[in-house]
Amino acid sequence: MPRFDLAPAELRAYRPEIAEPADFDEFWRTTLAESRALATPPTLTKIDSPLTLVDVYDVKFSGFGGDRVSGWFIVPAGATAPLPTIVEYLGYGGGRGLPHERLGWAVAGYAWFLMDTRGQGSGWGAGGDTPDPHGTGASSPGFMTRGIHDPAEYYYRRVFTDAALAVDAVRSLDAVDESRVAVTGISQGGGIAIAAAGLSEGLVAAMPDVPFLCHFERAVGFTDRDPYNEVVRYLSVHRDASERVLRTLSYFDGANFALRATAPALFSVALLDPICPPSTVYAAANRWGVGAEVVEYAFNEHEGGQAVQWQRQAEWLAARLAAPVE
Template sequence: MALSDLSLDELVRYRPSVREPVDFDDFWSKTLAEARTHDLDVEAAEVDTPYRTTTVRDVSFRGFGGDRVGAWFTVPRGVDGPLPAVVEFIGYNGGRDLPGESLRWASAGYAHLLVDTRGQGARWGGGGRTGDPHGSGPSTPGFMTRGIEHPDTYFYRRVFTDAVRAVEAVRTLPGVDPARVAVQGISQGGGITLAVAGLVPDLVAVMPDVPFLCHFARALDICDKDPFAEITRYLAVHRPRVDDVLHTLSYVDGVNFAKRATAPSLFSVALMDLVCPPSTVYAAYNHYGSNHYAGERPDVRKDIEVYRFNDHEGGESYQRQAQIRWLNGVLGRP
């Protein structure tokens, strides 16, 4: 394994022009307004686990189209609230697993909502339990080309809407301080995190870890690994559809959400990452908060952890501990 993208010196200056539709903000405003015509209808029931230091609740709420979305809500047992909350989104085709299998945020004194990704949860881990009842035209195996014919029908329109609704849901749960909600995720979860960062203006922190779903045009040129390669295979067959596909993808590109973000952020990047090439991560990082920059004086805090010799696994436990320490600092927690 070796470097396969730009050098670090080039990456820190890499701020490409990324395709952005003129109606990007209107598209997402209408999408979220439509979702909010459905009552959030949050349900929560405590579940039994063998863990003695946390309480876990099985939570569900209504996301895109009023569809129910599942999540585990975990809090430290015997700790008085209201607590800051971390909403976590999951990597590609993983699910929320069994209750209590993700304890680090609760162990660090946070409320934690681990959100299923609709339709996914059958490739690794302990599985997911949230379906995606919406249909799709012809697509390659996987999720990247489901509904890619049009922005309205694309899979990630539904996923990102669910994610925004997850933030709204956690703010209603007992023991949560609704003014102190952060979002976090790895890979696909990092891409979802960036989408929420651009769509929810009052988060306290954003932590995208080796984020996927950024700078699609670059990724499709240089990346031959799944999941990006699902789109490559689709376009190898649907040859005349390149511009239409890139148009759809521009509505879900993490770079366009990153521009609109305002919360402090901690990214991570792995310089030997063959799944999410580092130039796609730096495209989002270098644009992060740029809609709110004043000349050369940024008013949006952003930090990045660089793992020079790692592939897509990134920092793993090193990054997990770095996130907790960083978020404690942002919130002024000892």
């Protein structure tokens, strides 16, 4: 893939105007309050596993509307002291899969929680366990246009609420040091992590990796790749709906959540990425509330840094946790 977006120097300074609804904060305050009022304590069930160096728990917690959402919670075997904790969100179409698929954070000494993404889990990996019981109006195949006619009905309202309540649930667990919780994710997971960082207080860090769900006005139509192209296909049929659709998306734009983030962030971006174009990533990173560091992969597409980026995240987070509290 040849370089197709802005030049690197332009990307690093890219701060576009982003549409933001006047009631953005009230919309999310009300949304979270309604679901928190319905929440019940998370349940943990320890499972038998061949993984002898970690303890594995099947978790169910209350998400949007009180819906039960699945997750994995994995800690070093026998851990008793409260641990710094990573909450991770998944890429588009994937489910939580099997616990042995992702062990890096737990074997590095962290408690680690992986949130299943409601309604997803049949696109790749080993499957998901969380249904999305809420209906939508007309939509194109995929998740991007489900309920897109109305912010209150939009699919990602439910997912982002799940993400914020996952942080709540994790903080209630005995093995978790609630003052040292970080969020992370790749692609869609990175976009969800940005939303969680904008909706949650007191996080120690956010680590969005080649994040999706940012700067919709540019992304939709700028790239011909899914998932953004799901919106293009929808609008090619619903020809008079573009204003309403873009208004809905403005409530879910990572660039708007970035302004509200209070935790330090380490982003990654791939400069040849045709799925999450680099300008859309920088639109969020450059608006981050307390400033963000960005790692660039100049010759990678959407795979980004993969294991190299995880190593950088681990080193960066360890340095932050070792720094004295200001």
